[in-house]
Amino acid sequence: EPEVTQTPSHQVTQMGQEVILRCVPISNHLYFYWYRQILGQKVEFLVSFYNNEISEKSEIFDDQFSVERPDGSNFTLKIRSTKLEDSAMYFCASREEGAEETQYFGPGTRLLVL
Amino acid sequence: AQKITQTQPGMFVQEKEAVTLDCTYDTSDPSYGLFWYKQPSSGEMIFLIYQGSYDQQNATEGRYSLNFQKARKSANLVISASQLGDSAMYFCAMRERASGGSYIPTFGRGTSLIVHP
Numbered sequence: 463e464p465e466v467t468q469t470p471s472h473q474v475t476q477m478g479q480e481v482i483l484r485c486v487p488i489s490n491h492l493y494f495y496w497y498r499q500i501l502g503q504k505v506e507f508l509v510s511f512y513n514n515e516i517s518e519k520s521e522i523f524d525d526q527f528s529v530e531r532p533d534g535s536n537f538t539l540k541i542r543s544t545k546l547e548d549s550a551m552y553f554c555a556s557r558e559e560g561a562e563e564t565q566y567f568g569p570g571t572r573l574l575v576l
Numbered sequence: 577a578q579k580i581t582q583t584q585p586g587m588f589v590q591e592k593e594a595v596t597l598d599c600t601y602d603t604s605d606p607s608y609g610l611f612w613y614k615q616p617s618s619g620e621m622i623f624l625i626y627q628g629s630y631d632q633q634n635a636t637e638g639r640y641s642l643n644f645q646k647a648r649k650s651a652n653l654v655i656s657a658s659q660l661g662d663s664a665m666y667f668c669a670m671r672e673r674a675s676g677g678s679y680i681p682t683f684g685r686g687t688s689l690i691v692h693p
Contacts, residue, residue, distance in 0.1 A: 505613075505621065505667060505683040517678045553621060562671070562679055563609055563628065567621035 464488045466568035468554050474574045475544055483539045483571045485554030494537045495555040495565060496529065498522070505553065511537065544575045579603065580670050580684035587689050589658045596643070597653040597687045599668030608672045610651040611681065612642065615665040624666075627651060658691045665689075 467486045475481050487494050496508040509519045511529055526542045537556075541548055551572050555565040581600045589595040601610065612624040627635045627642045635642040643652040651670075655662055665686045671679040 504685045507680050510678055510680060518674045518676045518680050551619060563626035564623060569620045
């Protein structure tokens with residue numbers, strides 16, 4: 463069964479460093495999302511992406527965040543200058559056209575900023 | 577105001593019993609959708625069930641059913657015949673149309689379910 467994959471599974475970085483989180487959505491999906499979940503808290507929407515542009519973003523998704531689809535398969539989230547409070551699990555999700563009710567989540571990347 | 581409220585931080589159920597996880601929501605969008613996700617200790621998010629605001633019937637998926645009471649703005653998840661593998665965090669979520677026209681979800685704080693033998 464096709465699935466969303468994410469790399470790395472864990473990342474430790476120093477405050478102020480840039481990180482890039484990678485996702486490979488399901489191949490025929492056209493809508494892509496990033497979410498984050500701070501430890502012990504609820505999942506929060508960051509950004510949605512369709513047709514090579516951001517379609518929605520939350521207040522969390524400020525100028526230090528960016529997303530990119532550099533090729534036909536990868537979807538990346540870049541955090542330019544990490545802060546301690548960026549430590550969280552980051553989930554990528556994707557869905558196909560018309561299937562608004564079903565987003566498939568990846569396994570997540572656990573980011574720890576020291 | 578919270579858009580999604582899950583009032584039960586933790587629930588316990590005996591194996592093979594049914595359990596109801598509560599979820600209430602608040603929205604002014606007439607076209608919304610409600611979801612339940614399961615998050616086991618390994619961390620991944622697993623989609624369980626979806627209910628559209630215009631759906632007349634309650635959604636069911638195997639042992640999962642969604643008790644949708646629109647007037648009360650509640651969308652409780654019912655798990656029948658609980659199994660040990662059902663022990664996990666359960667998140668209720670709602671999607672509504674955002675300013676850009678897309679639907680984005682809002683999640684509740686989750687309910688931790690423990691199934692004991």
